[in-house]
Amino acid sequence: MTILTVILKPLSKRREPEGKNREDADPRKKQRWIVLTLAAVLLFLACIYGLVTGSVSISLSEVWSAMIDKENALHAQIVYDLRLPRVLTGLLVGASLAVAGALLQGVMRNPLADPGIVGVSAGAGLVAVVMMILFPAYLYLLPFGAFIGALLAALLIYVLAAAGGSRSPYKIILSGIAVNSLLGAAMTAVMVLYSDRVQAVLPWLAGGLSGRSWPHFSMILPYASIGLLLSAFAVRHANLLLLGDEVAKLLGHHVQRSRLFLIILSAFLAGAAASVAGLIGFVGLVVPHISRMLVGNDYKFLLPVSALGGAFLVVFADTAARSWFDPIELPVGILLSFLGAPFFLYLLHKGGMKVGK
């Protein structure tokens, strides 16, 4: 009997619209937690997939023993030196890109605001290319340089869009596209001018995690973790901006100040991702979109779901990119575009795309 009541209790609770606990009574809350849990499980599975898959197949138990006991020296080396750092780097890159995209879409009030589309990544890319070609001695500063580039690009877009009065979503996206092509052209110009040294840049530019190892992981770790932690404080700010500038101001909010905070945070994350993985598109666009369709516009759920989803997508796609076409290893950026573009069109076609304003 007691077992029955325990099982039936949650069922009967669901039928009451007015639950005792106010948090339970919001019907969407449950769905949001399910999505969040599911995203975490998917990410975990993708990490395992990344560790066991490759030109040398290593079973799960072998992975375990390789990491704990380091029994099989070769396997331990493959798992610990090659696959694990790559999976972890991909995880941080994906999470950073997706959160950067979600934040940017909130600030710019435009669903197309992806770091790769509006030129924030191009800003990071330009500075990174200049540093790699002209100042290779300072490569350890690459994430910081990329951050500065991304930040300047974001601020430039913002200032350009503000010129002449209102900052409409259209103006923001158009100035972003202009900034993107300008910075892209500058990047190409630098590479043409120093074509003899461009070899060093090419693998980075293709956007991928090939050959990324512990040094890259430790390069991105501080930046990504600071950025992702700070994004927890961005939730209320981003949610208030969704109400519109006027309402946010009437609620006592410093709209410009919190916009600036979100832009800096987004540039920080996009720069961190670009500094180790080059220019990877679509993650910042597609992941927040799908997350929004699943959990809605509330950044309290949108940001964590995007972070987990972005991490999952990059880790999974990177593993696929290096194993599916064996012996060729595709850059993950290219695979993501191949997967992302049709999927995005499918979403548009289905009309299920909610405009995140």
Added chain:
Amino acid sequence: MGNEVVLTAEQLALYRSPSFSIDEVTFELLKGDIVSIVGANGSGKSTVLRLLTKLIDPDSGCVLLDGRQIAEMSRKVIAQKLTMLPQVHDHHIDLTVYDLIKHGRNPYLKWYETTDEGDRQAIDFAVSATNLEQLKYRPLHSLSGGERQRAWIAMSLAQTPEILLLDEPTTYLDISHQLEVMELIRRLNKENGITIVMILHDLNQAAKYSHRLIAMKNGTIVRQGTPGEMFNKEFFKEVFEIDATIYHDEETPFFIPRSSLLKQRSEKKAVAGEKIISGG
């Protein structure tokens, strides 16, 4: 109604363009007042509310809230005492009623804080004052226009303001929901002592629910007084350019519009124009 002045507009002026400016807007708001601002489209009513809430800064003049200049107060401090319900276009807002109302606590939170138990009391008060208990976990976009308006009013109430400004709170609502909102506003004024300033287009409602009316034309205040003092033929002619007949329902005056004087005048103008053209 006491005699304590809670909000003062002093010589407010704003020059936007030759065709639109605010000039010489001066009035005092007493604690516990319900004041309606009336006037034709483009007469500057909404702009005055925006000046009062610091959404726009005036070119000259100032607004005093409890004797302090709002230009020198932070938005947070202002938002704890004074707020406005703007005309809301909320089709894209994907929130439950409760989450929307929770935003009303923002003026009391530091940048890293979230709502706690103390805030819940204010939120619960806002929910019950607007009768939204049954609807509080519904998504905003699933509600009717009147229910949505109540939800936005509840968000403003969660700010526990002393003064609430409302920009056309009944627009787009059918008559029964209009009355529901007006009764709610009156109740908030009576039971919770909230001072109200609102823009209304329905002048009969303005007369019925307000203690005082402020009439605006071409960016300035042309008349102010109680509905009884204001409602007469000249008022409607001057402010709205209509011919109206005034009646009384017990103490409350109401009017029935007869004809627009605007049309006659423009016809006259057109005739005059033709004369000039043919004459020239």
